[in-house]
Amino acid sequence: MIESLEALLTPLPGALLAITVTVFSYLAALSIYRVTRRSPLANPVLIGMVFVALFLHLTDRDYTAYFAGAQALHFLLGTATVALAVPLFLQLNRVRKNMGLILVAVSAGSLVAACSAMGLAAWLGASEETIISLAPKSVTTPVAMAITERLGGLPALSAVVVILTGILGAIIGPHLLPRLGVRNKLAVGLAIGTASHGVGTARLLQLDRESGAWSGLAMGLNALITAIIVPLLVGLLR
Numbered sequence: 001m002i003e004s005l006e007a008l009l010t011p012l013p014g015a016l017l018a019i020t021v022t023v024f025s026y027l028a029a030l031s032i033y034r035v036t037r038r039s040p041l042a043n044p045v046l047i048g049m050v051f052v053a054l055f056l057h058l059t060d061r062d063y064t065a066y067f068a069g070a071q072a073l074h075f076l077l078g079t080a081t082v083a084l085a086v087p088l089f090l091q092l093n094r095v096r097k098n099m100g101l102i103l104v105a106v107s108a109g110s111l112v113a114a115c116s117a118m119g120l121a122a123w124l125g126a127s128e129e130t131i132i133s134l135a136p137k138s139v140t141t142p143v144a145m146a147i148t149e150r151l152g153g154l155p156a157l158s159a160v161v162v163i164l165t166g167i168l169g170a171i172i173g174p175h176l177l178p179r180l181g182v183r184n185k186l187a188v189g190l191a192i193g194t195a196s197h198g199v200g201t202a203r204l205l206q207l208d209r210e211s212g213a214w215s216g217l218a219m220g221l222n223a224l225i226t227a228i229i230v231p232l233l234v235g236l237l238r
Contacts, residue, residue, distance in 0.1 A: 018070040040172070040174070081216075084212075090213065106221045109191070110229055114135045114233055135233065136226050137162055138162075138222060143223045145158050147227055162197070165195075166199030173204075174207055186214050188214075194221075
């Protein structure tokens with residue numbers, strides 16, 4: 001069966017194959033998500049990742065080659081991030097009114113996220129490389145990898161941790177915050193965006209566009225603030 005699958009896919013160019021596998025894996029995961037009535041445990045990003053990993057394993061294909069072929073989709077992540085400005089623009093007056101509060105909240109969240117990750121890793125006896133790699137766990141993958149690489153960490157480890165952080169935030173955050181009494185849309189959006197970047201923001205946009213807009217703003221600010229905070233914390237570590 002596996003040999004038949006390989007024979008069928010071999011003629012496809014690398015980029016076309018990578019994009020096809022990625023898109024169909026996500027569509028399949030999305031179908032499962034809908035069948036389970038949008039259960040947070042059936043997160044389509046997580047399930048889609050599993051499908052892609054299984055495909056690469058069963059066909060004995062190299063991840064580096066797959067990722068190189070999927071660069072078109074990777075590029076579109078940037079446009080998707082920029083598109084988050086659309087719902088945010090609709091809240092422009094409230095952004096101006098609450099900018100001071102927003103900056104304080106996101107800065108505090110950025111600092112707590114980085115310090116908690118670094119502190120826990122250090123307490124468990126992790127190496128300096130690992131501690132550095134975990135520090136930017138709550139920002140988007142490209143930013144986290146750039147920060148980690150510049151500071152001498154392991155970009156690949158950062159990428160994995162960032163993705164897992166986003167998925168866990170998307171699964172837990174929207175359900176945990178209301179139970180803790182946090183229902184203000186601004187507060188929910190800032191919390192999810194700061195803690196779980198784009199994955200959490202995408203989930204929040206499905207639930208409430210206003211909260212998703214605030215989450216998109218927090219995600220962008222968190223990337224900027226983390227890029228400033230983490231090098232300072234690493235400097236103290238050394």
